[in-house]
Amino acid sequence: xxxxxxxxxxxxxxxxxxxxxxxxxxxxxxxxxxxxxxxxxxxxxxxxxxxxxxxxxxxxxxxxxxxxxxxxxxxxxxxxxxxxxxxxxxxxxxxxxxxxxxxxxxxxxxxxxxxxxxxxxxxxxxxxxxxxxxxxxxxxxxxxxxxxxxxxxxxxxxxxxxxxxxxxxxxxxxxxxxxxxxxxxxxxxxxxxxxxxxxxxxxxxxxxxxxxxxxxxxxxxxx
Ligand SMILES: [Ca+2]
Ligand SMILES: [Ca+2]
Numbered sequence: 001x002x003x004x005x006x007x008x009x010x011x012x013x014x015x016x017x018x019x020x021x022x023x024x025x026x027x028x029x030x031x032x033x034x035x036x037x038x039x040x041x042x043x044x045x046x047x048x049x050x051x052x053x054x055x056x057x058x059x060x061x062x063x064x065x066x067x068x069x070x071x072x073x074x075x076x077x078x079x080x081x082x083x084x085x086x087x088x089x090x091x092x093x094x095x096x097x098x099x100x101x102x103x104x105x106x107x108x109x110x111x112x113x114x115x116x117x118x119x120x121x122x123x124x125x126x127x128x129x130x131x132x133x134x135x136x137x138x139x140x141x142x143x144x145x146x147x148x149x150x151x152x153x154x155x156x157x158x159x160x161x162x163x164x165x166x167x168x169x170x171x172x173x174x175x176x177x178x179x180x181x182x183x184x185x186x187x188x189x190x191x192x193x194x195x196x197x198x199x200x201x202x203x204x205x206x207x208x209x210x211x212x213x214x215x216x217x218x219x220x221x222x223x
Contacts, residue, residue, distance in 0.1 A: 023180040026101070027090055027159070030177040033074040037065035044082055050090050054160060057167070058083030064173075072106040072143040073176035079110065080120060080163035081171025089123075089160030092179070095152035100182040103150050103159070108143040108173040109135035117166035120174060124150045125158055132164055134172060143175070149182070 028050030035048050042064040046053050053060050062079040071077040080086045095101070109118040119134035129148050159179065163171040 056086030
């Protein structure tokens, strides 16, 4: 591979890596880390930063730190079947109508709980995004990532999660929820071009300097 090609390849791969850096999580407290809990403890909360209880037989949901499972991200994760099946959500304002967004979250069946009791469902503006996500809990955590592309509506948008199945205070775990704007193709191309230019500019300058030196040498020899 020529050096210039290598520079361009590096520039393009750097540009490809940029969206993850350039598109911050639009959710507040997507990893449920705002609740300060000692290792091995849990709390039943009605709301935490970003998230609110929306429906259910109880008044809250459960934030846990290393209780019946270990967080997928950070220290905390949540369980929605708290005193019974519960729905929580986060409202987002001013996303811009028609904006494309990438939603991601991680789910794990609660340890030693049947799939019939471990289900969760995810909704975007009240519309179910997938069939029930569930699994048989074994004696260890098995986190799986779930990803969706959603479109913002005008005004307020709502991302919500509900526990479903047997309502028995035992249910699936949720952690590391993120919502990121999908980068515009045009902005990606511009970023790649700018990076490639940044890498290639010194090469052009070196070539110009070489040409000046060659002319000077030719001029000297021609005397
Ligand atoms: Ca977390
Ligand atoms: Ca349950």
